[in-house]
Amino acid sequence: MFTVDSIKRKLQRIRLPVPDYKFSWNNWVPKKVSIVAWRAEKNRLPTMDVLARRSIYCISDLCAFCGEVEESCEHTFVSCPFVRSLWQVIGQWCKVQAIYAFSFWDLLGLHDSINGSKNKRKAFRSIPLTTIWCVWRRRNDVVFNRALVSLAKALKKQRP
Template sequence: MGMEIQDGRKQLMEEAKNFVNTKVGGRPLRYFMRGTVGHGEDVAFWLDTWLLDEPLKTAFPDLISKEADKRVSVADRFISQSSDGRYSWSWNSDLSDSILRSRLEQLIGLLDSVILATGKARWKWTSALDGSFSVKAVKKLLNGDQVQEKCFVLDWCNWIPAKVNIHVWRLEMNKVLTAEALRKRNVGIRDTTCPLCHSEDESADHLFIGCFIASTVWSGVSSWCNIPNIFALSIRDLLSFYKDLGLSEKKRDAVQGIIMITCWSVWRARNNVKFSNSSVRIESIISEIKTLSFLWFSNRSRYKGLDWKD
């Protein structure tokens, strides 16, 4: 439920603290919170979004570099409310440069339209017509930006455990700690080859797609599901493979989850080889995939009561 923010910047920023570094259309999410200054004492002149659709520090970076008090409030920069537009400035050096003087005149031209009032600042969420801030409004804004940028959005599979969904989600973002990912994090490891095939360096694309063991597993899974051989060039292609098969809704849901479970089982097999000195057996991996898929789909999906022959 939406909530209009009326208690100033502190309360609104507390609501949106998890989105401070998020950008929408190239603009930081916090720029969508704009204030009407009121008496101007609780609005930062340079740092808050109040006069433009961005803070003045962003619009006038050359001027703020000369500012002696970068956290000064709006009220402290206004001497009077008279029409002669007199303002109080505190520069750390003279603005002798003609370009800086011209920029200051531009800023003053904007400030001349500002009239301070009584009362505290009122903060509004500019992407909503009524100015209300809500999690739903933020989500809508972020989802719209993702569609515009054609970002990959992982479809959550409801009948497999959350740990498997999260593993695949991290896998798509290249957050699974393969040898390549560890090396990018400056973690020193002696052997970077794939623990399953020992033929190439271990990256996410190799381990889950290009590795001989993984490709054989995918072939076995495809045969079991009676679908075309699962082939992909990237993790995103792999996770979207089920969408283009023209399957019934029931089978599409099943194949989506089975692909995710296969990624989970391949990762488990990799860890057993690397940390428990176990030998890799393709038939064991496929057997685990079939067992987990049947167990979870028949008990956790909306198609409960499935027989093994189904």
């Protein structure tokens, strides 16, 4: 017999994998920058896949940058070819090893791979957070203002 209680008990037994990463706030960046990264980490940004799950109609569910894959946080910030190129250039600017991320949590944990003092790692942590924010702003500009996808423009806005 079906009861709400029986479903609740079954759902409580399901163990989903939880990443080891816990979001830590960085007071070296504006709150709005940290909030976008935090929302992305929680999959709470209004990407096309999230909007579709909420039954919100969109003309296209494809990535605003590459137009090849359904837009999701993971794709927008990690696996999109446009953004992968951006991460490589940022790695060169920072004079660190090439940045290869396989998940969003890899991006948020990049500072752990940096040698140096605690302050140096904290400063480096602000770079992925700021980049995530810039990518999200650029994505919104492409979606809502029909701006052209341009790596040069994205880099110009990112670099101090």
